[in-house]
Amino acid sequence: MSTVETYTTPDGRTIGAPVMEMKNITLRFGGVVAIKDISFDIREGEIRAIIGPNGAGKSSMLNVMNGFYHPQEGEVWFRGKIRPPMRPYQIAGQGVARTFQNIALFKGMSTLDNIMCGRLTHMKTGMLSHILWKGKAEREEVEAREKVEKIIDFLEIQAIRKKPVGSLPYGLQKRVELGRALAADPELLLLDEPMAGMNVEEKEDMSRFILDVNDEFGTTIALIEHDMGVVMDIADRVVVMDYGKKIGDGTPAEVLANQDVIDAYLGVDHG
Amino acid sequence: MSAEFYFGVEVFLNGLMAGVMYSLVALGFVLIFKASGIFNYAQGVMALFAALTLVGFQNGQIPFAHLINTIFGTELSTFGWTLPAFAAILLTLGVMILFAVLVEKLVLKHLVNQEPIILFMATIGLAYFMEGFGDLMWGSDIKKLDIGIPQGGNRWIEDHTAFLGGDNFYGFYIDTLDIYAAVIAAILVSSLVLFSKYTKTGRALRAVADDHQAALSVGISLRTIWVIVWAIAGFVALVAGIMWGSKSGVQFSLSLIALKALPVLMLGGFTSIPGAIVGGLIIGVGEKMFEFLIGAPFLGGATENWFAYMLALMFLVFRPQGLFGEKIIERV
Amino acid sequence: MFYREAGDFKTTYAEDNQTFPLKLDRIGYYAILLVGFLVVPFVIDDYWVSAVLLPFLIYSIATIGLNILTGYCGQVSLGSGGFMAVGAYASYKLMTSFPDLSMIIVVLLSGAITAMVGIVFGLPSLRIKGFYLAVATLAAQFFLVWMFNKVEWFYNYSASGQINAPERTVFGFNITGAEVQPFVAYLFCLSFVVVLAWAARNMTRSNTGRRWMAIRDMDIAAEIIGVNPLGAKLSAFAVSSFYIGVAGALLFSVYLGAAEVGEAFGISKSFLLLFMVIIGGLGSIFGSFAGAAFMVLFPVLLKNIMVGQLGWATDIAAHFEFVIVGALIIIFLIVEPHGLAALWRVTKEKLRLWPFPH
Numbered sequence: 001m002s003t004v005e006t007y008t009t010p011d012g013r014t015i016g017a018p019v020m021e022m023k024n025i026t027l028r029f030g031g032v033v034a035i036k037d038i039s040f041d042i043r044e045g046e047i048r049a050i051i052g053p054n055g056a057g058k059s060s061m062l063n064v065m066n067g068f069y070h071p072q073e074g075e076v077w078f079r080g081k082i083r084p085p086m087r088p089y090q091i092a093g094q095g096v097a098r099t100f101q102n103i104a105l106f107k108g109m110s111t112l113d114n115i116m117c118g119r120l121t122h123m124k125t126g127m128l129s130h131i132l133w134k135g136k137a138e139r140e141e142v143e144a145r146e147k148v149e150k151i152i153d154f155l156e157i158q159a160i161r162k163k164p165v166g167s168l169p170y171g172l173q174k175r176v177e178l179g180r181a182l183a184a185d186p187e188l189l190l191l192d193e194p195m196a197g198m199n200v201e202e203k204e205d206m207s208r209f210i211l212d213v214n215d216e217f218g219t220t221i222a223l224i225e226h227d228m229g230v231v232m233d234i235a236d237r238v239v240v241m242d243y244g245k246k247i248g249d250g251t252p253a254e255v256l257a258n259q260d261v262i263d264a265y266l267g268v269d270h271g
Numbered sequence: 272m273s274a275e276f277y278f279g280v281e282v283f284l285n286g287l288m289a290g291v292m293y294s295l296v297a298l299g300f301v302l303i304f305k306a307s308g309i310f311n312y313a314q315g316v317m318a319l320f321a322a323l324t325l326v327g328f329q330n331g332q333i334p335f336a337h338l339i340n341t342i343f344g345t346e347l348s349t350f351g352w353t354l355p356a357f358a359a360i361l362l363t364l365g366v367m368i369l370f371a372v373l374v375e376k377l378v379l380k381h382l383v384n385q386e387p388i389i390l391f392m393a394t395i396g397l398a399y400f401m402e403g404f405g406d407l408m409w410g411s412d413i414k415k416l417d418i419g420i421p422q423g424g425n426r427w428i429e430d431h432t433a434f435l436g437g438d439n440f441y442g443f444y445i446d447t448l449d450i451y452a453a454v455i456a457a458i459l460v461s462s463l464v465l466f467s468k469y470t471k472t473g474r475a476l477r478a479v480a481d482d483h484q485a486a487l488s489v490g491i492s493l494r495t496i497w498v499i500v501w502a503i504a505g506f507v508a509l510v511a512g513i514m515w516g517s518k519s520g521v522q523f524s525l526s527l528i529a530l531k532a533l534p535v536l537m538l539g540g541f542t543s544i545p546g547a548i549v550g551g552l553i554i555g556v557g558e559k560m561f562e563f564l565i566g567a568p569f570l571g572g573a574t575e576n577w578f579a580y581m582l583a584l585m586f587l588v589f590r591p592q593g594l595f596g597e598k599i600i601e602r603v
Numbered sequence: 604m605f606y607r608e609a610g611d612f613k614t615t616y617a618e619d620n621q622t623f624p625l626k627l628d629r630i631g632y633y634a635i636l637l638v639g640f641l642v643v644p645f646v647i648d649d650y651w652v653s654a655v656l657l658p659f660l661i662y663s664i665a666t667i668g669l670n671i672l673t674g675y676c677g678q679v680s681l682g683s684g685g686f687m688a689v690g691a692y693a694s695y696k697l698m699t700s701f702p703d704l705s706m707i708i709v710v711l712l713s714g715a716i717t718a719m720v721g722i723v724f725g726l727p728s729l730r731i732k733g734f735y736l737a738v739a740t741l742a743a744q745f746f747l748v749w750m751f752n753k754v755e756w757f758y759n760y761s762a763s764g765q766i767n768a769p770e771r772t773v774f775g776f777n778i779t780g781a782e783v784q785p786f787v788a789y790l791f792c793l794s795f796v797v798v799l800a801w802a803a804r805n806m807t808r809s810n811t812g813r814r815w816m817a818i819r820d821m822d823i824a825a826e827i828i829g830v831n832p833l834g835a836k837l838s839a840f841a842v843s844s845f846y847i848g849v850a851g852a853l854l855f856s857v858y859l860g861a862a863e864v865g866e867a868f869g870i871s872k873s874f875l876l877l878f879m880v881i882i883g884g885l886g887s888i889f890g891s892f893a894g895a896a897f898m899v900l901f902p903v904l905l906k907n908i909m910v911g912q913l914g915w916a917t918d919i920a921a922h923f924e925f926v927i928v929g930a931l932i933i934i935f936l937i938v939e940p941h942g943l944a945a946l947w948r949v950t951k952e953k954l955r956l957w958p959f960p961h
Contacts, residue, residue: 066827087826088826088827089827089828089829089832092826092829093829097828098827104823105820105821105824106816106817106819106820106821106825107820107821108886109813109816109817109820113813113816116813117817117825117828117830120810120813120814120817120828120830121828121829123810125809125810127806127811127842130805130806130809130810130811130812131802131805131806133809137805137809138617141620141809142615142616142617142620145619145620146616149616180828181828184829310734337916337919338919341919378933378937381937382936385936387733387734388679388734389940391679391734391737392679392877392881392932393932393933393936393937395874396928396930396931396936397929397933399874399925399926399929399932402929403921403922403923403924403925403927404922404925404926406918406922407919407922407923407926530741530870533738534738536738537738571753571754573752573753576745576748577742577746577749580738580742580745580746581742581746583738583739583742584727584739584742587730587731587735587739588727588731591730591731591735
């Protein structure tokens with residue numbers, strides 16, 4: 001049992017008990033070991049980053065966290081309880097939402113419908129009420145819409161509300177995807193390279209949204225990112241992976257001072 | 272051994288022969304799918320169209336005679352000469368190549384980068400178009416196709432196996448045509464494999480099959496490859512059309528052999544030539560044996576209509592990648 | 604100029620969620636309903652009902668059904684003919700086993716039975732995707748047709764192997780059998796169409812529909828945001844089969860009166876429905892109507908011109924039908940994969956701005 005202790009960040013936020021704990025996770029694909037015996041936790045209210053070179057196993061880690069991959073060894077603890085093997089949609093129902101490295105929006109739907117999809121786990125009416133529409137279903141629909149409109153305002157995408165997402169530029173699609181994840185009111189938000197392929201300006205926008213989400217809604221966030229500069233600016237604590245192993249864990253400053261991390265990023269002088 | 276047992280063996284052998292035919296049609300599907308990612312539903316109609324054209328050339332029929340007569344009130348029917356089988360086959364091959372060029376120009380070119388399922392539906396449209404077009408061109412009556420392959424039970428095999436089963440058994444009945452078909456299919460398959468392994472075009476074909484973009488980037492013309500592949504598929508369709516047409520006449524039902532080949536593909540995987548052969552044999556034998564052992568005695572017969580599909584379906588549920596396909600790892 | 608949204612403000616989200624956000628559209632919709640129920644029944648004759656209206660209405664239901672599965676949930680099915688047969692034979696068995704049962708109940712129960720069969724054949728969709736699934740649904744098609752052919756219980760051991768609809772009434776009017784007044788059959792089918800189209804619209808604009816579309820657009824992402832793929836796919840199969848089953852029951856009992864399974868519900872029926880969906884527009888209720896109307900009217904028109912006007916032989920007209928329909932399928936997939944519905948939408952867009960270019 002990990003000790004429950006809180007800590008305070010340099011900017012004065014209090015970080016609480018662990019939301020998700022990964023304990024000795026090992027994941028293999030056939031003979032290939034993608035993740036080897038990794039443990040770390042993500043605490044309430046913090047922004048936790050996972051970094052590492054290409055092929056380090058970061059995305060696989062995220063896939064383990066939301067139940068898309070099932071590790072051969074190790075345990076995932078959620079809210080202080082061990083998580084039994086579950087399908088990804090059940091884990092979504094527990095309050096884990098995510099975005100994807102290669103945008104995974106629903107191309108045939110509008111921005112609005114995409115974000116409404118994020119509310120699915122909170123909406124309880126069944127098919128019969130949907131058929132009748134008037135009454136319960138319509139009420140629930142309007143309630144969800146109000147929530148979704150708040151997110152649309154927050155992400156400043158009012159103008160593209162009814163546009164099909166397929167036709168939107170890349171940066172906006174990323175934003176809609178974030179909106180869809182936010183609509184679920186997640187307890188834990190997983191972001192898979194939210195800034196990949198963006199220019200400096202878009203990266204700044206996205207960083208601001210991530211910080212605001214954390215700040216305004218108190219959402220716990222775990223993110224994978226390549227851009228060290230951005231990570232060091234926004235993350236509270238960082239896990240560093242290399243070749244499926246954890247080589248560093250701590251605040252950005254601690255990680256930057258870690259010799260293993262420097263070796264992994266800059267290469268070791270074997271001379 | 273009882274005569275019953277030898278009937279079973281005979282059914283098995285006939286299943287193998289039928290399976291070869293299925294493989295032949297399935298091969299056409301696999302070729303196109305490998306090279307262009309298109310599941311060509313029209314393959315069966317292509318076989319019908321090829322057979323119709325072949326018969327038309329052999330008999331010196333005037334194309335669209337019926338339509339021309341209707342519009343202009345003429346009484347056209349034939350040119351009045353007949354062509355030898357070999358010349359007719361060459362001419363038909365020319366038509367199938369022309370068809371490949373047209374398909375590429377009019378259809379495929381405009382559907383690049385569409386989802387596979389859209390392409391699949393487009394080929395259903397193509398099948399309908401060709402069916403109507405073939406009928407308009409050559410008439411929809413049932414035609415006899417004869418290019419000189421002997422037919423009927425093979426006496427030699429019958430005479431030499433009759434001793435096996437005692438009084439009630441007169442030897443295995445195997446159609447000579449089926450034996451020819453098996454041999455031709457074997458030759459066709461091996462030459463296709465050699466072609467794709469040892470020629471420049473073959474290598475380009477495999478490159479396109481692996482990755483369109485990468486193939487384009489090393490200077491392979493996708494469109495030329497498509498034309499070549501569709502032409503080869505047209506050739507395979509012609510062979511299949513000749514075999515099936517000689518057996519049961521050239522008529523609409525010939526196009527339904529496509530429906531027979533589909534389960535073969537599900538079983539063998541869409542991208543594997545050996546898969547198409549093995550799948551064809553399994554289905555040919557499976558459906559004949561099922562009909563013989565269970566279908567006819569207990570279920571009222573005619574189970575061949577669906578058995579292949581059910582078999583493929585059950586199989587796929589447990590092994591979605593098919594017999595020879597690689598295991599799919601899903602990524603996000 | 605007249606067709607526009609300016610001045611038609613929405614002040615609540617409920618208003619914004621309406622089926623027809625524009626006032627003019629709403630008026631048009633109610634006008635069509637009124638004409639359909641109050642005017643048409645008094646002006647139609649037997650020819651119009653049997654050649655055009657009944658097939659159009661019945662195929663509209665089936666097309667909506669297939670569109671739910673294929674257009675909304677992305678699962679291509681070539682087994683619709685077989686499912687229509689289930690509806691037809693279910694209604695036949697219900698009519699002959701329970702002579703006093705109201706035809707409305709018979710039709711709905713037939714739909715429910717088909718829905719259950721649809722769920723069974725939908726189960727493989729959890730493992731099989733894309734055209735593998737399309738081919739797998741052919742298993743349903745061939746197996747069902749074979750079953751209705753071979754198992755004599757389904758056609759009450761009749762010598763011909765046919766099923767014949769016995770005479771039944773609805774509210775005192777004959778609805779099946781030899782003496783059905785055209786307007787009764789028309790109104791009976793129209794009522795089903797209106798209710799089922801309305802239900803389909805409600806499903807597709809709520810979460811049921813969003814789950815389907817999420818699965819269609821990207822199944823893995825859908826599961827990760829919380830869509831249960833099992834529930835979404837099977838509900839699509841169930842609802843779709845219900846609609847197709849109802850259509851099959853109506854086609855047999857009200858329209859054909861007698862049917863032989865291979866002829867009435869063969870694989871060409873599966874393709875016909877798929878064509879209606881493609882030409883009308885994948886993922887559109889309006890498109891389902893447009894596609895059904897097109898595929899019903901087009902052969903009638905072609906036959907009238909070629910056989911009636913030009914005096915050509917009927918087989919030539921039939922061949923031309925194949926050629927033209929095949930070509931149209933390809934053209935639609937190339938030019939406008941969303942079919943007539945998208946063309947209609949574009950026209951409305953233009954109309955909204957008319958007479959100004961932008």
